Amino acid sequence: MSQTDDPEHTGGSHPAQEPTTDVPAAANTGIGEDEQNTVTDSSPGQPTDANPPSGQESRPGTPPAGDAPKDAPAGTAAETAATQDNTDSSGIKPQSADATTAIPGGSEAATVVIPNAEAATAAIPTGSPAAPGTPSNVPAGSPNTPGTPSGAPESASAPAADAPTTFVPATPVAPPTKIAAATTGTSVPGPGRTTWLLVGAAILIVVIAVGAVFLGRSGSGGSGSAHESTTPAVPAAAIAVPDTANPINPSVPITVTASGGHLTAVTATTPDGKPLAGTLSPDGKTWTNTDSLAFSSAYTIVADAVNSAGAHTKQNFTVNTMSADNVSTAYANVVPAPDVVSDTGIGVGQPMVFQFTKPVANKAEVQKHLHVTVTPAQPGAWYWVDDKDVHYRAATYWQPGTKIHIEADVVGLDLGNGVLGAENNSADYTVHDSWVAKADGSTDELTIFQNGKQVNQMPMSLGSPGFPSHEGPHVISAKQPSIVMDSCSYGTCAGSPGYYRETVLLDERISNDGEFVHSAPWSVGQQGSSNVSHGCVNLSPANAQWFYDHFGIGDVVEITNSGGPSLPVWDTYGDWEVPWQTWQAGNANS
Structure with a gap:
């Protein structure tokens, strides 16, 4: 079964725009443009002071041993001690392979681990403002330090001119976030605290950016399982033919139905392989045979249906009809x-x-x-x-x-x-042309009309007073060139007065009790003057031939003034003797 085409997936894989956070290159450092340009090429481990005091071993960014400089912020020793807890046996904290930000003021770079930074880059210059939370005994005048006394000298916040500034791009790493200070074992001078503030700010910016990335993905309906939406498959169309389990009465039509779709084609064949015609409903839900069924027959049905997704279902059925061997039947x-x-x-x-x-x-x-x-x-x-x-x-x-x-x-x-x-x-x-012959017993004339126009008239003889012809419209039901007429057919048999049996030519039957229009050469002398027949319309051989050539089954002979009763409705055909109002009312329930 075909699958439906997925609608445009609202949780598609469009990537969220990766944010890039730029940190000011030298915000609040107090270093002039020229000074910044002269320190960017300094390398860790290189002396930054061209003339260190004699007898003292100097490390880049590290003050001489002894008391801390007067402008060094209080608390740097505590910070140094905190970082020493994270150093390895060599006294140097291991470098993280993830995001590394070089922090001037010590010989070792601080390591910043940032979860899922997704290539966000933070440029961290030296001499950045001090991080929030700097102890209250920091000398006054340190920039961006909460709680700094207003009277502290400004020189406390100025970075050393020879402090190196290194920009290292951050790379994506896994959580947790961890910051390790330089592991020099000595106090970090004032400019290092400013750097720490920038590091914290950079971390905060990157974390916010990463969060925005996740939120963007979540809001855009990412491909995660929690947000996936699937379209259920469309069920196949079902085809059914009732009463296939048992033989059906042939009066019951074969009906093929479709649910969950519509029929596209139905083919039905009879036992001898001939098509069985049928019709499909306008909505395509039902097919029914229009050709008649027969007893003791097997019909093969092949049906095809399609569902809303365009998937086709094809099924074959066999429908059997009941046998007529054990029932009484009648033909129409x-x-x-x-x-x-x-x-x-x-x-x-x-x-x-x-x-x-x-x-x-x-x-x-x-x-x-x-x-x-x-x-x-x-x-x-x-x-x-x-x-x-x-x-x-x-x-x-x-x-x-x-x-x-x-x-x-x-x-x-x-x-x-x-x-x-x-x-x-x-x-x-x-129906062919209208041919109506009007036989008038009072004139003994037969007048012929074609489509209402008289075309002929001839003498005739109707039934005698003992055998009067029925009155009313008669319809020709059969015609034969000759028949043997036997009076015994209506009760006058051999040995009885009036019995006859002879061959009569050019016969056209007008009732079922023995009335005909035929050739009667024996009564030509009475034709046109008296009624001498046993109820038939006698004509001369020539006139009988003309009549026989022009009249046929269904044509009308209207007899009037014969002195006989009306033709009964059952006496083939006495239909026109029944008034239309009576006929139209019907008698099926009588």
């Missing part, structure tokens, strides 16, 4: 069969039909899973004509050129009484 067939009308289209009177192979008890629930798309849009509704057939029609005949798509998403759906939908089904239709 469409009427008419789409392949039958694929070339010709359907007439304006054709209702949309799902015909189940077993009775449906849960009509209201099933109807929720039936879908229709009509282009251009026209109001329509479902209506159950019986327990197996549900029809959809508009308020009036379809507009010519209308495209209709119907779906029954019922696979695995509980149809009632332990019956499940066997599979989903769908169909597409296109």
